[in-house]
Amino acid sequence: MPKDHGIGASPKRREDVRFLTGSGNYTDDININGQAYVHFLRSDVAHGRLTNVDTSAAAGMPGVVRIFTGADFEGVGGLPCGWQVTDRHGEAMQEPPHPILAQGKVRHVGDPIAAVVADTPEQARDAAEAIDVDIEELPALIDMGSALADGATKVHDDLTSNLCYDWVLGETENAVVDKAFADAAHVTTLELRNNRLVANPMEPRVAAAEYNRGTEDYTLYTSSQNPHVIRLLMCAFVLGLPEHKVRVVAPDVGGGFGTKIFHYAEEAFCTFAAKACNRPVKWTASRSEAFMSDAHGRDHVTKIELALDADNNFTALRTNTMANMGAYLSTFSSSVPTWLHGTLMAGNYKTPVIQVNVKAVFTNTVPVDAYRGAGRPEATFQLERVIDKAAREVGADPIALRRQNFITEFPYDTPVALTYDTGDYNGTMDKLEAAADFAGFAARRADSAARGKLRGLGVNCYIEACGIAPSNIVGMLGARAGLYDAATVRVNATGSISVMVGAHSHGQGHETSFPQVVADMIGIDESQIEIVHGDTSKIPFGMGTYGSRSLAVCGSAMVKATEKVIAKAKKIAAHLMEVSDTDVELKDGQFSVAGTDKSVAWGDVTLTAYVPHNFPLEDIEPGLEETAFYDPANFTFPAGAYACEVEVDPETGKVTVERFAAADDFGNIVNPMIVDGQVHGGIGQGIGQALLENCVYDDDGQLLSASYMDYAMPRADDVPFYTVDHSSQTPCTHNPLGVKGCGEAGAIGSPPSVVNAVIDALHSGGHKVDHINMPMSPARVWAAINS
Amino acid sequence: MTNISMTVNGKTMSGEAEGRTLLSSFLRETLGLTGTHIGCDTGQCGACVVHVNGQSVKSCNMLAMEADGAEVATIEGQAAADGALNTIQAAFQEHHGLQCGFCTPGMVMSAAALLKDNPRPSEAEIRAYLSGNLCRCTGYHNIVKAIMAASGQDVGAIAAE
Numbered sequence: 018m019p020k021d022h023g024i025g026a027s028p029k030r031r032e033d034v035r036f037l038t039g040s041g042n043y044t045d046d047i048n049i050n051g052q053a054y055v056h057f058l059r060s061d062v063a064h065g066r067l068t069n070v071d072t073s074a075a076a077g078m079p080g081v082v083r084i085f086t087g088a089d090f091e092g093v094g095g096l097p098c099g100w101q102v103t104d105r106h107g108e109a110m111q112e113p114p115h116p117i118l119a120q121g122k123v124r125h126v127g128d129p130i131a132a133v134v135a136d137t138p139e140q141a142r143d144a145a146e147a148i149d150v151d152i153e154e155l156p157a158l159i160d161m162g163s164a165l166a167d168g169a170t171k172v173h174d175d176l177t178s179n180l181c182y183d184w185v186l187g188e189t190e191n192a193v194v195d196k197a198f199a200d201a202a203h204v205t206t207l208e209l210r211n212n213r214l215v216a217n218p219m220e221p222r223v224a225a226a227e228y229n230r231g232t233e234d235y236t237l238y239t240s241s242q243n244p245h246v247i248r249l250l251m252c253a254f255v256l257g258l259p260e261h262k263v264r265v266v267a268p269d270v271g272g273g274f275g276t277k278i279f280h281y282a283e284e285a286f287c288t289f290a291a292k293a294c295n296r297p298v299k300w301t302a303s304r305s306e307a308f309m310s311d312a313h314g315r316d317h318v319t320k321i322e323l324a325l326d327a328d329n330n331f332t333a334l335r336t337n338t339m340a341n342m343g344a345y346l347s348t349f350s351s352s353v354p355t356w357l358h359g360t361l362m363a364g365n366y367k368t369p370v371i372q373v374n375v376k377a378v379f380t381n382t383v384p385v386d387a388y389r390g391a392g393r394p395e396a397t398f399q400l401e402r403v404i405d406k407a408a409r410e411v412g413a414d415p416i417a418l419r420r421q422n423f424i425t426e427f428p429y430d431t432p433v434a435l436t437y438d439t440g441d442y443n444g445t446m447d448k449l450e451a452a453a454d455f456a457g458f459a460a461r462r463a464d465s466a467a468r469g470k471l472r473g474l475g476v477n478c479y480i481e482a483c484g485i486a487p488s489n490i491v492g493m494l495g496a497r498a499g500l501y502d503a504a505t506v507r508v509n510a511t512g513s514i515s516v517m518v519g520a521h522s523h524g525q526g527h528e529t530s531f532p533q534v535v536a537d538m539i540g541i542d543e544s545q546i547e548i549v550h551g552d553t554s555k556i557p558f559g560m561g562t563y564g565s566r567s568l569a570v571c572g573s574a575m576v577k578a579t580e581k582v583i584a585k586a587k588k589i590a591a592h593l594m595e596v597s598d599t600d601v602e603l604k605d606g607q608f609s610v611a612g613t614d615k616s617v618a619w620g621d622v623t624l625t626a627y628v629p630h631n632f633p634l635e636d637i638e639p640g641l642e643e644t645a646f647y648d649p650a651n652f653t654f655p656a657g658a659y660a661c662e663v664e665v666d667p668e669t670g671k672v673t674v675e676r677f678a679a680a681d682d683f684g685n686i687v688n689p690m691i692v693d694g695q696v697h698g699g700i701g702q703g704i705g706q707a708l709l710e711n712c713v714y715d716d717d718g719q720l721l722s723a724s725y726m727d728y729a730m731p732r733a734d735d736v737p738f739y740t741v742d743h744s745s746q747t748p749c750t751h752n753p754l755g756v757k758g759c760g761e762a763g764a765i766g767s768p769p770s771v772v773n774a775v776i777d778a779l780h781s782g783g784h785k786v787d788h789i790n791m792p793m794s795p796a797r798v799w800a801a802i803n804s
Numbered sequence: 805m806t807n808i809s810m811t812v813n814g815k816t817m818s819g820e821a822e823g824r825t826l827l828s829s830f831l832r833e834t835l836g837l838t839g840t841h842i843g844c845d846t847g848q849c850g851a852c853v854v855h856v857n858g859q860s861v862k863s864c865n866m867l868a869m870e871a872d873g874a875e876v877a878t879i880e881g882q883a884a885a886d887g888a889l890n891t892i893q894a895a896f897q898e899h900h901g902l903q904c905g906f907c908t909p910g911m912v913m914s915a916a917a918l919l920k921d922n923p924r925p926s927e928a929e930i931r932a933y934l935s936g937n938l939c940r941c942t943g944y945h946n947i948v949k950a951i952m953a954a955s956g957q958d959v960g961a962i963a964a965e
Contacts, residue, residue: 046832699943
């Protein structure tokens with residue numbers, strides 16, 4: 018009988034009522050009295066010297082309040098990068114400045130040149146068209162190899178080259194790696210791309226700021242995954258504002274997927290301009306603008322080599338990757354191809370020797386940063402594709418080859434810095450085999466063949482590191498921030514509870530799932546508990562929601578704070594029952610003493626806390642409110658096994674996904690319905706990456722995919738129903754809930770199985786294709802068939 | 805600037821707008837009905853779907869002036885007067901057919917139009933019908949399930965719980 022409340026239940030979401038009735042409060046829904054609107058004039062060339070920006074004609078146009086250019090931001094800080102990577106020689110990465118409005122040069126199509134503040138959005142746009150800009154075009158560095166070539170034009174004149182860093186992880190002695198490959202019975206090599214993507218949450222970014230001259234307070238409303246991070250970065254590193262005078266509010270956020278983590282120029286601009294113009298200033302991105310200003314994702318070019326011995330054990334792995342940073346370093350960008358990608362190259366396997374080489378490259382493209390999975394999809398894709406290729410080459414079954422190389426003893430120290438706490442990869446694969454009905458595949462393939470279609474089955478595993486992260490570890494690795502989180506549990510006199518949390522749901526349903534945990538611990542009804550999030554004036558300092566961390570890190574803080582509340586409440590109850598607090602138990606909202614009929618209700622204890630007439634004032638203070646900051650002891654390590662079946666039409670190259678099964682080990686689960694939804698969404702995005710999505714620049718750096726006309730988003734008829742199983746559960750060993758997080762798994766684990774399935778389909782039709790780069794569009798598949 | 809008047813969710817509403825103002829902006833900015841969302845600028849995402857004179861329309865693809873005198877239904881008018889969710893809304897909540905909620909108004913309005921024309925659509929018909937409504941969060945699984953459930957069809961057999 019499934020639970021209907023508490024941990025493990027799937028109550029209907031509270032968020033839904035307002036979203037279903039059009040009464041959500043997204044940032045563009047917020048209108049501040051007297052607000053002005055800003056429109057950014059953006060570069061339409063990829064690279065050039067900004068020789069003149071003439072705003073004189075625009076300044077006199079109707080409704081214009083003020084026009085800003087880069088000159089207005091001399092002396093103001095630029096947007097910071099939050100992670101300093103040290104290269105293989107022990108040197109710091111090259112770190113160019115990133116001004117709010119372009120100064121001296123423009124470096125990508127979309128780079129903001131000027132900002133027009135006007136009474137209406139239309140007047141701002143109209144005036145922007147009257148700004149005269151002279152740009153002396155420079156060669157555009159688009160291809161990473163070309164950008165790294167000797168003598169290449171530099172994206173940033175003051176850097177020594179377009180190489181941000183050259184980094185290595187794992188076995189740094191080349192001789193050791195070379196020998197392992199020389200001794201191998203078989204080596205499989207694969208060159209592949211992880212295609213550049215645009216996150217495209219359905220809500221475009223919005224920022225609206227106001228400044229109160231009377232109180233000198235700023236308020237910034239922004240569609241962000243982490244309001245406190247924005248406040249800290251903006252105040253300390255960009256605008257030089259006192260933190261205590263700035264309130265950042267992220268209200269309802271319509272999806273994030275990573276791209277709303279970062280501190281963007283528009284946020285700092287609106288805050289700055291609100292004071293400069295003495296009017297609230299609001300900006301809403303159009304979708305086309307989002308394509309050229311939201312951080313992009315992925316964009317790696319990799320060569321991966323896997324060495325096997327005569328018994329098909331993996332003996333060594335070596336990778337060489339060029340990772341695109343784009344024109345500037347976005348907030349987390351430098352960490353994604355290094356500490357979030359290189360560290361996962363062991364995957365689920367015992368490979369003893371691993372070397373990961375990464376060159377991060379500046380190009381004249383939009384900055385690249387974390388997007389759902391952030392480095393782990395890139396790692397998983399290359400590893401699971403080369404394993405699949407190796408299986409074919411050595412004649413091994415792809416599942417058997419994986420199973421024989423699985424890590425089975427935990428904790429496991431990988432050769433690439435991480436220690437996996439626990440897992441059961443064979444058990445999870447067993448769940449996949451049960452869920453995916455492999456036994457029925459042959460018949461389904463015959464049925465497809467009868468209709469002239471090639472059917473393929475692709476399987477892969479994944480592991481990821483999430484629940485980021487232990488602050489001291491990431492600090493050693495170059496992070497400039499901590500990665501703890503926080504919760505304040507504030508009990509009210511009448512027994513209801515407000516939980517102020519540093520995480521910020523943007524679709525994950527925290528308003529529903531977090532109270533389930535607290536309700537379970539205290540034994541009162543979930544409806545008595547509400548969470549408060551998104552407003553820096555109301556919540557303790559948290560690092561926000563991304564990296565599948567909210568429950569693992571913020572949830573743990575919430576548990577710790579609730580434990581403190583319970584401990585204090587027991588003291589109050591003990592006083593009321595005239596017993597020792599060590600004898601007090603709390604169950605189902607009642608404090609009692611075993612073996613007696615003494616009991617007192619939660620509501621009586623909470624009232625006493627705030628009306629302390631009969632209260633141990635000599636021992637404890639009145640009130641019942643506790644805060645906890647939780648710094649995780651380690652990453653968490655969800656892992657899984659996925660299977661995809663596709664049909665390929667050999668005449669057209671069109672691929673359809675017929676079946677998709679996912680078996681995931683997320684440790685303990687709080688709300689199964691929400692977990693399923695997270696996996697569904699991740700798989701949808703992974704199928705999008707594998708078959709449809711591609712962010713494309715031409716050789717001149719023009720963004721060709723700058724709207725939904727040209728960027729193919731997955732639609733309802735591009736995907737099937739998914740079969741998801743999370744019954745394989747090895748609870749996380751190091752957080753109080755035993756949870757591992759689940760938000761990114763679907764996007765990490767799915768692309769390899771889709772590609773593996775297409776390759777399998779083609780082989781079944783006699784087309785011995787080694788690999789097709791994503792997106793596997795009909796044209797690409799057809800070309801592979803016919804080459 | 806012209807004065808535009810329409811009946812929205814049964815109530816006469818009016819406001820001033822320029823000739824170039826889209827219906828989506830008019831609803832949101834002039835009439836203050838922010839439940840209709842804007843997710844793109846090329847008429848593809850469907851977050852802005854409303855009903856105009858009984859027809860499902862992308863309000864970003866229509867000038868406000870074209871809706872002068874029309875009967876317009878938006879997401880704000882879908883629940884009952886006492887706030888009770890209608891069948892489609894209730895099914896979306898029951899089956900977790902939304903996560904961030906941004907595409908949801910358009911999804912609900914599109915679903916309503918579909919079920920009016922096709923009271924018991926198949927999975928394939930629903931998926932094809934929704935090709936004008938993008939969702940980034942759900943992978944569409946629970947949206948399709950919710951619409952099937954709202955049409956009275958048994959969704960218990962749908963795999964993946």
